[in-house]
Amino acid sequence: xRLLNKTITAYFIFSAILLLIAIPVFYLALKKLMVQNVDExxxxxxxxxxxxxxxxxxxxxxxxxxxxxxxxxxxxxxxxNGTDSIYTNESTGPDxxxxxxxxxxxxxxxxxxxxYNLHITTSLVDKYALVKRxxxxxxxxxxxxxxxxxxxxxxxxxxxxxxFYNTLSRxxxxxxxxxxxxxxxxxxxxxxxxxxxxxxxxxxxxxQAYQGQKEFIENASHELQTPLAVFQSKLExxxxxxxLNEEQASLIADLAGASKRMSRLNKDLILLTKxxxxxxxxxxSLSVKEILEKLIRQYEFQIKNRSIRFSxxxxxxIRVEANRTLIETMLSNLLSNxxxxxxxxxxxxxxxFEKELxxxxxxRASSLDTQKxxxxxxxxxxxxxxxxxxxxxxxxxxxxxxxxxxxQFSNQMHIFSVKF
Amino acid sequence: MKILxxxxxxxxxxxxxxxxxxxxxxxxxxxxxxxxxxxxxxFDYDCILLDISLPDGNGLxxxxxxxxxxxxDGVIIxxxxxxxxxxxxxxxxxxxxxxxxxxxxxxxxxxxxSVIRRRRFDGNSTITLNELNIDTNAKIVTxxxxxxxxxxxxxxxxxxxxxxxxxxxxxxxxxxRISGDEAEVFNNFDVIYAHMKNLKKKLSGAxxxxxxxxxxxxxxxxxx
Numbered sequence: 001x002r003l004l005n006k007t008i009t010a011y012f013i014f015s016a017i018l019l020l021i022a023i024p025v026f027y028l029a030l031k032k033l034m035v036q037n038v039d040e041x042x043x044x045x046x047x048x049x050x051x052x053x054x055x056x057x058x059x060x061x062x063x064x065x066x067x068x069x070x071x072x073x074x075x076x077x078x079x080x081n082g083t084d085s086i087y088t089n090e091s092t093g094p095d096x097x098x099x100x101x102x103x104x105x106x107x108x109x110x111x112x113x114x115x116y117n118l119h120i121t122t123s124l125v126d127k128y129a130l131v132k133r134x135x136x137x138x139x140x141x142x143x144x145x146x147x148x149x150x151x152x153x154x155x156x157x158x159x160x161x162x163x164f165y166n167t168l169s170r171x172x173x174x175x176x177x178x179x180x181x182x183x184x185x186x187x188x189x190x191x192x193x194x195x196x197x198x199x200x201x202x203x204x205x206x207x208q209a210y211q212g213q214k215e216f217i218e219n220a221s222h223e224l225q226t227p228l229a230v231f232q233s234k235l236e237x238x239x240x241x242x243x244l245n246e247e248q249a250s251l252i253a254d255l256a257g258a259s260k261r262m263s264r265l266n267k268d269l270i271l272l273t274k275x276x277x278x279x280x281x282x283x284x285s286l287s288v289k290e291i292l293e294k295l296i297r298q299y300e301f302q303i304k305n306r307s308i309r310f311s312x313x314x315x316x317x318i319r320v321e322a323n324r325t326l327i328e329t330m331l332s333n334l335l336s337n338x339x340x341x342x343x344x345x346x347x348x349x350x351x352x353f354e355k356e357l358x359x360x361x362x363x364r365a366s367s368l369d370t371q372k373x374x375x376x377x378x379x380x381x382x383x384x385x386x387x388x389x390x391x392x393x394x395x396x397x398x399x400x401x402x403x404x405x406x407x408q409f410s411n412q413m414h415i416f417s418v419k420f
Numbered sequence: 421m422k423i424l425x426x427x428x429x430x431x432x433x434x435x436x437x438x439x440x441x442x443x444x445x446x447x448x449x450x451x452x453x454x455x456x457x458x459x460x461x462x463f464d465y466d467c468i469l470l471d472i473s474l475p476d477g478n479g480l481x482x483x484x485x486x487x488x489x490x491x492x493d494g495v496i497i498x499x500x501x502x503x504x505x506x507x508x509x510x511x512x513x514x515x516x517x518x519x520x521x522x523x524x525x526x527x528x529x530x531x532x533x534s535v536i537r538r539r540r541f542d543g544n545s546t547i548t549l550n551e552l553n554i555d556t557n558a559k560i561v562t563x564x565x566x567x568x569x570x571x572x573x574x575x576x577x578x579x580x581x582x583x584x585x586x587x588x589x590x591x592x593x594x595x596x597r598i599s600g601d602e603a604e605v606f607n608n609f610d611v612i613y614a615h616m617k618n619l620k621k622k623l624s625g626a627x628x629x630x631x632x633x634x635x636x637x638x639x640x641x642x643x644x
Contacts, residue, residue, distance in 0.1 A: 225500050226429050229522035233435035236525040239588040239638055240439075249636030253591070256638070260592045263522050298599065301611050336606065 004157050011153060015146040023139055030131050035103065038127065039086050042105040042120055045070050046084075049120065050109050057111050070122050077108075077117040084108075088124065101125050163187035167196055174203060176210045177276065214276060221269040228266060232259050268389040271329065275396045280323040288318040288420070289352055291328055295335050302339050309347040316353055318420050322401055330397045333390040334359050334416055341414070358417040367409030374405075421536060422463070424448045426456040426479060427471040427498065436469070439525040440532070442587060453477030460486060465493045466539070467532050470515070472499040472506045480506070483513045494535035498523070524593035526584040533583040547582060549644055552628055554579060563626035573598050574619045581632060581642035590639040616640060 346362035497510035
């Protein structure tokens with residue numbers, strides 16, 4: 001959930017609850033006040049009407065009457081003197097639409113030793129309708145007020161948090177290997193300014209650390225070249241010494257093997273550093289199919305030697321605009337992995353189709369660790385030929401040219417696919 | 421044959437001199453740019469091994485001077501692996517070949533021999549070793565006058581061993597020679613074994629002595 005929505009949702013829920021509770025309470029309160037008011041008026045009317053009624057009765061005029069909206073009704077009655085009472089009478093006439101709601105005051109009075117029963121009736125329908133209208137107006141006003149507040153709040157928070165979102169999007173696009181420091185603009189809000197400063201310091205120091213590490217690898221691999229060359233040449237001179245017995249010869253052969261591995265490792269590190277430093281600028285139009293065919297010819301012996309069944313479906317050639325050395329290295333690494341990690345009498349299937357190269361091969365019966373696959377020095381520990389930089393190089397080259405590389409294990413097949 | 425080695429790393433110089441000495445090359449050594457300029461100004465060489473990165477200057481400058489003076493000395497550029505631009509610059513300036521460090525000494529000897537053969541003006545391009553005769557122009561091998569039918573790889577292999585005759589050539593050096601970059605990827609010693617077996621069979625089939633000896637799993641040697 002976004003920050004903006006989070007605060008607004010809280011406001012919204014509070015407002016809704018407030019509305020739901022407040023409106024009925026308000027309605028009931030208003031109704032009660034209204035009835036109280038009516039009752040007071042009934043009592044006032046009664047005090048005003050009784051002298052007039054007395055006069056009427058004395059002069060034998062009309063018995064019942066309407067007095068400014070009040071229906072007055074009285075009759076002679078036997079019995080004792082009761083107390084005044086007020087009640088609400090709800091009645092439906094013969095027509096169900098003709099609904100009447102009345103407030104009636106019952107009272108008594110004496111004239112000439114005679115006892116009269118008095119009913120003063122007033123209709124509540126109009127008054128209740130008024131209450132309803134008032135409620136509707138208030139509901140409308142409240143809703144407008146709340147909506148207005150919500151919108152205002154949203155607009156305001158959006159504006160206030162804008163620098164934060166700017167920072168966030170810049171941070172998302174930050175690459176420690178490309179930019180030295182994340183430059184962020186000044187913000188009027190102190191907290192955001194602090195955040196921006198902290199991020200600038202953080203990115204600057206990470207870039208520095210990254211740069212330091214890169215330079216270390218660069219220098220180390222560069223400086224290693226000379227001692228490696230010396231070591232190898234001395235070893236080859238040692239081979240020429242006489243007399244040389246079998247034991248010494250086998251020790252020298254082992255050393256030569258180790259020396260070769262060191263040179264290869266160094267060569268791969270240099271290659272990685274050069275990719276990191278964007279030193280492969282020359283580009284040309286290349287046919288993936290042609291390069292693969294050349295590599296397959298080169299590895300023919302290895303493929304035959306391991307009795308690997310090989311198929312190459314080149315339905316659609318892929319042409320890429322890239323550096324030849326890099327594309328050759330990438331394809332060579334993928335293909336040689338498929339050969340090296342294969343089983344005797346296994347198979348390799350290469351497909352070129354719709355800008356996608358797929359290399360499937362048999363191999364060990366479990367998936368490789370996809371988390372670590374493309375990282376440095378992640379290798380099959382029991383394989384002495386592998387030095388663990390092959391897939392990292394492949395990954396780097398793919399990243400450089402924005403190709404996507406994927407690995408999956410299905411039907412006992414290891415599948416690498418590169419989308420160009 | 422006179423060779424000039426321009427290289428600032430003294431130990432590597434010593435190795436090169438020690439290896440090339442046995443081939444009857446006379447080696448001069450220059451450890452700095454200044455020395456290299458002095459030596460090339462005073463003497464003619466059949467082949468100059470030129471390291472690009474020297475402490476007091478760029479080796480390419482030596483090459484430029486040579487070419488400006490219309491000198492015909494063969495030049496092999498030797499440089500660090502990570503200096504691809506040096507390689508291109510060197511070859512553009514007219515160097516004959518290029519070798520990246522670390523290299524195998526037999527490879528160096530083979531490159532030197534090849535440069536010298538190409539620059540030889542007497543037209544003699546054959547190598548004769550007893551009954552064996554290798555015509556490096558036509559790439560034809562004969563034993564006792566009879567042609568031996570070799571594949572390209574077998575021919576390369578034979579020539580490689582012959583240019584390093586009487587010295588052990590390591591399996592790694594051979595692997596790199598016959599399969600180039602592929603040697604980086606596989607320890608293809610079985611490929612070497614297969615080719616070597618065929619080569620020996622063809623040579624002995626043509627009546628040649630078995631000169632090629634395996635040396636304790638270390639490598640091979642053409643012994644004469």
